[in-house]
Amino acid sequence: MANEKIPYKIYLEENELPKEWYNVRADMKKKPAPLLNPATGEPCTAEELSHVFCDELVAQELNETDRFIAIPQEIMDFYKMFRPSPLVRAYFLEKKLGTPAKIYYKFEGNNTSGSHKLNSAIAQAYYAKKQGLKGVTTETGAGQWGTALSMACSYFGLDCKVYMVKVSYEQKPFRREVMRTYGASVTPSPSTTTEVGRKILAEFPDTNGSLGCAISEAVEAATTQEGYRYVLGSVLAQVLLHQSIIGMESKIAMDKYGIKPDIIIGCAGGGSNLGGLISPFMGEKLRGEADYHFIAVEPASCPSLTRGTYAYDFCDTGKVCPLQKMYTLGSGFMPSPNHAGGLRYHGMSSILSELYDQGLMEARSVEQTAVFEAAEMFARVEGILPAPESSHAIRAAIDEALKCKETGEEKTILFGLTGTGYFDMYAYGAFNDGKMSDYIPTDEEIQKSLADLPKIG
Amino acid sequence: MANEKIPYKIYLEENELPKEWYNVRADMKKKPAPLLNPATGEPCTAEELSHVFCDELVAQELNETDRFIAIPQEIMDFYKMFRPSPLVRAYFLEKKLGTPAKIYYKFEGNNTSGSHKLNSAIAQAYYAKKQGLKGVTTETGAGQWGTALSMACSYFGLDCKVYMVKVSYEQKPFRREVMRTYGASVTPSPSTTTEVGRKILAEFPDTNGSLGCAISEAVEAATTQEGYRYVLGSVLAQVLLHQSIIGMESKIAMDKYGIKPDIIIGCAGGGSNLGGLISPFMGEKLRGEADYHFIAVEPASCPSLTRGTYAYDFCDTGKVCPLQKMYTLGSGFMPSPNHAGGLRYHGMSSILSELYDQGLMEARSVEQTAVFEAAEMFARVEGILPAPESSHAIRAAIDEALKCKETGEEKTILFGLTGTGYFDMYAYGAFNDGKMSDYIPTDEEIQKSLADLPKIG
Numbered sequence: 001m002a003n004e005k006i007p008y009k010i011y012l013e014e015n016e017l018p019k020e021w022y023n024v025r026a027d028m029k030k031k032p033a034p035l036l037n038p039a040t041g042e043p044c045t046a047e048e049l050s051h052v053f054c055d056e057l058v059a060q061e062l063n064e065t066d067r068f069i070a071i072p073q074e075i076m077d078f079y080k081m082f083r084p085s086p087l088v089r090a091y092f093l094e095k096k097l098g099t100p101a102k103i104y105y106k107f108e109g110n111n112t113s114g115s116h117k118l119n120s121a122i123a124q125a126y127y128a129k130k131q132g133l134k135g136v137t138t139e140t141g142a143g144q145w146g147t148a149l150s151m152a153c154s155y156f157g158l159d160c161k162v163y164m165v166k167v168s169y170e171q172k173p174f175r176r177e178v179m180r181t182y183g184a185s186v187t188p189s190p191s192t193t194t195e196v197g198r199k200i201l202a203e204f205p206d207t208n209g210s211l212g213c214a215i216s217e218a219v220e221a222a223t224t225q226e227g228y229r230y231v232l233g234s235v236l237a238q239v240l241l242h243q244s245i246i247g248m249e250s251k252i253a254m255d256k257y258g259i260k261p262d263i264i265i266g267c268a269g270g271g272s273n274l275g276g277l278i279s280p281f282m283g284e285k286l287r288g289e290a291d292y293h294f295i296a297v298e299p300a301s302c303p304s305l306t307r308g309t310y311a312y313d314f315c316d317t318g319k320v321c322p323l324q325k326m327y328t329l330g331s332g333f334m335p336s337p338n339h340a341g342g343l344r345y346h347g348m349s350s351i352l353s354e355l356y357d358q359g360l361m362e363a364r365s366v367e368q369t370a371v372f373e374a375a376e377m378f379a380r381v382e383g384i385l386p387a388p389e390s391s392h393a394i395r396a397a398i399d400e401a402l403k404c405k406e407t408g409e410e411k412t413i414l415f416g417l418t419g420t421g422y423f424d425m426y427a428y429g430a431f432n433d434g435k436m437s438d439y440i441p442t443d444e445e446i447q448k449s450l451a452d453l454p455k456i457g
Numbered sequence: 458m459a460n461e462k463i464p465y466k467i468y469l470e471e472n473e474l475p476k477e478w479y480n481v482r483a484d485m486k487k488k489p490a491p492l493l494n495p496a497t498g499e500p501c502t503a504e505e506l507s508h509v510f511c512d513e514l515v516a517q518e519l520n521e522t523d524r525f526i527a528i529p530q531e532i533m534d535f536y537k538m539f540r541p542s543p544l545v546r547a548y549f550l551e552k553k554l555g556t557p558a559k560i561y562y563k564f565e566g567n568n569t570s571g572s573h574k575l576n577s578a579i580a581q582a583y584y585a586k587k588q589g590l591k592g593v594t595t596e597t598g599a600g601q602w603g604t605a606l607s608m609a610c611s612y613f614g615l616d617c618k619v620y621m622v623k624v625s626y627e628q629k630p631f632r633r634e635v636m637r638t639y640g641a642s643v644t645p646s647p648s649t650t651t652e653v654g655r656k657i658l659a660e661f662p663d664t665n666g667s668l669g670c671a672i673s674e675a676v677e678a679a680t681t682q683e684g685y686r687y688v689l690g691s692v693l694a695q696v697l698l699h700q701s702i703i704g705m706e707s708k709i710a711m712d713k714y715g716i717k718p719d720i721i722i723g724c725a726g727g728g729s730n731l732g733g734l735i736s737p738f739m740g741e742k743l744r745g746e747a748d749y750h751f752i753a754v755e756p757a758s759c760p761s762l763t764r765g766t767y768a769y770d771f772c773d774t775g776k777v778c779p780l781q782k783m784y785t786l787g788s789g790f791m792p793s794p795n796h797a798g799g800l801r802y803h804g805m806s807s808i809l810s811e812l813y814d815q816g817l818m819e820a821r822s823v824e825q826t827a828v829f830e831a832a833e834m835f836a837r838v839e840g841i842l843p844a845p846e847s848s849h850a851i852r853a854a855i856d857e858a859l860k861c862k863e864t865g866e867e868k869t870i871l872f873g874l875t876g877t878g879y880f881d882m883y884a885y886g887a888f889n890d891g892k893m894s895d896y897i898p899t900d901e902e903i904q905k906s907l908a909d910l911p912k913i914g
Contacts, residue, residue: 011468014465155837173882174882177883181836181842181885380611383612384568422631
């Protein structure tokens with residue numbers, strides 16, 4: 001079917017859907033560094049990790065050798081609710097830009113969680129259910145991950161306890177209500193329900209909360225209650241594995257129509273979307289079968305790849321999780337409150353960090369106002385109101401397409417459109433009112449938070 | 458391809474999409490009563506209507522004879538952004554209910570306006586642009602229509618002035634920001650920008666506004682500015698014509714797989730979705746080629762079909778629009794403020810009113826709490842958080858499926874899922890908190906507002 005007219009949207013048929021996740025670590029000659037136990041400085045064992053995570057997910061986390069992992073039928077069934085996601089040819093955007101580039105985007109926002117997060121949430125909920133657990137705990141900031149997990153837990157009849165950063169809990173009541181509609185309990189963090197929460201509240205009674213604190217509460221809630229485990233929506237290798245469904249579908253759809261992307265772009269916070277999108281393409285590059293130009297796009301206000309250090313660091317501000325080797329700004333780094341979108345994580349997936357360190361992809365940072373300008377243009381011509389996170393990728397795609405306009409090159413660009421911005425209208429309102437500002441941390445600020453790196457590795 | 462395995466979601470290919478709208482009036486032996494000029498009591502002429510509406514839309518409004526009207530290529534191009542919408546087999550809902558019924562829904566919410574309203578908005582914007590107008594004006598309550606029109610106007614570079622009921626403007630700032638992101642100007646109504654607005658504010662300075670008042674302001678703004686016309690998102694025959702795309706796609710998809718629905722269900726406010734969904738099926742029924750059981754579902758708090766009167770009435774509270782013969786509760790009827798969803802219009806499309814009056818469809822009303830119970834169940838099993846409006850149809854579909862469970866009948870049910878509820882989380886929050894109440898107007902209340910019917914027809 002190669003080279004037939006490319007439809008505006010490509011939807012794979014049910015029988016064309018991938019039945020396996022792709023584990024890019026299997027094709028990496030130099031593997032990502034192992035997670036370390038912060039107490040001993042030794043690699044975490046499966047037994048140690050199993051106190052926090054479900055057994056099967058621990059196995060996936062530590063699996064560096066199996067190239068493909070079969071997607072269980074129960075997960076395939078759920079995927080059918082919202083997958084395949086469309087691969088869209090951005091004809092309208094190309095026309096608006098007047099570019100000879102051919103732009104495609106894989107749109108993951110057509111589900112109630114509003115983002116790609118559901119791909120991993122359902123997998124993690126499935127393995128928790130399979131293990132006979134009562135429920136899972138997690139943290140959420142902007143709320144995409146918490147929503148996705150609530151939907152997944154509702155489907156499998158699992159209890160779902162979400163610790164939501166207090167400022168988000170109060171400013172994003174709609175996200176909270178979506179989670180409650182799916183039966184999750186949502187607790188503003190810090191809370192009095194955990195020891196770590198009570199301790200923080202005693203010290204800082206007026207705190208707005210932080211992601212780091214919410215993680216610490218969620219981990220405590222999981223490890224101190226019978227039948228619970230903690231789950232996480234990004235950063236981990238298991239999450240990138242599940243998210244490889246994005247790239248797998250993209251590749252099948254492109255192969256079906258004989259399309260080969262030259263440039264593949266994704267926004268990068270913890271790396272779940274970018275890792276998922278590029279995985280199968282990166283696999284080809286690692287095996288020497290094809291070459292692609294990968295671009296990770298991060299906010300200038302939280303530039304872990306472009307301005308961070310590749311070192312072992314804590315995954316959470318509370319320093320209760322394993323140490324991970326990654327590009328990091330230091331676990332105490334807090335992006336400016338002016339930064340409206342997500343992508344606020346201080347570190348980066350260890351897989352992506354290692355690939356970046358090996359020079360296999362480019363990273364660039366973009367400023368907030370330029371991101372929302374791209375978001376507005378995209379919304380108006382392509383009819384989808386993008387999430388601020390996704391709009392980082394849009395910005396880079398537009399920039400690359402404009403370069404093609406200058407040079408006349410007909411490059412094919414693929415980017416990940418991770419979700420919709422319906423719950424981010426405060427940020428759009430600030431942009432509409434001309435009140436959005438850009439903030440770039442100084443070198444001193446970054447050096448200060450990096451000074452706290454653990455003395456390991 | 459009939460009788461092959463039914464996929465979870467059926468997406469038509471681009472080349473299978475309908476290229477014409479279907480005008481159900483062409484197959485009605487007894488036509489809907491004409492619009493009347495309130496000043497003269499005579500049928501409105503095209504010339505009279507053209508002061509308010511675009512010329513081509515006036516022609517469509519008055520066209521009772523052409524069965525099919527070609528969809529202009531420019532509109533087809535835009536439809537490709539979000540159409541075809543999926544026809545979904547509700548396997549998960551069927552399983553949850555344990556029903557032998559086969560349930561399908563046509564999901565119109567996968568676009569940024571979040572509803573089916575975009576189908577008509579783009580058509581109305583196109584004809585306004587074709588006529589060389591500068592822009593259009595409209596009113597919006599909940600905001601679905603205003604959002605859709607903003608998107609459509611942005612696409613064609615038209616100015617878009619939206620009068621938004623003041624209470625919604627304040628309580629739904631996110632909807633407002635979506636419209637502004639698409640470049641629309643959004644004015645809380647009543648406002649000081651129109652004579653009628655200033656008059657109402659002088660009399661009731663603390664008013665929260667009403668849809669009737671917003672319509673009056675939008676009509677005044679359109680008729681007193683060079684190069685503007687007024688557009689409306691429901692009730693009118695032209696809107697049902699554009700919305701027939703919903704039913705046409707549904708029918709093509711069902712025919713492709715050899716599926717024949719026994720029952721077709723839609724929620725009914727002004728009638729845009731219900732009319733669009735049932736049109737081609739109703740055409741078969743009118744021509745004696747097939748039979749279907751149609752069910753219009755309205756809120757018990759605003760029961761125009763089930764408890765109203767079939768008579769000429771004003772379309773707006775301000776009494777500036779033409780008179781229409783329809784099932785109505787009286788133009789002064791105000792549904793209880795406890796009623797959280799849309800579907801608050803006092804009357805009903807004249808086409809649907811006439812079909813109902815001829816006994817060609819059933820109407821039933823449902824109470825709010827039961828609607829949100831259905832919404833919650835649906836969200837949890839089908840993974841889509843439905844709009845409160847759409848959930849009226851879900852309620853009736855579940856009730857019909859449960860009847861099948863009792864009788865053992867394997868009926869095929871099709872319902873319209875008009876949109877998503879992401880901007881209705883206040884209502885979901887009230888439901889989650891157990892604070893939702895049902896309100897059914899008394900006979901006296903309805904008789905009181907019906908006492909004001911114009912003395913015509």
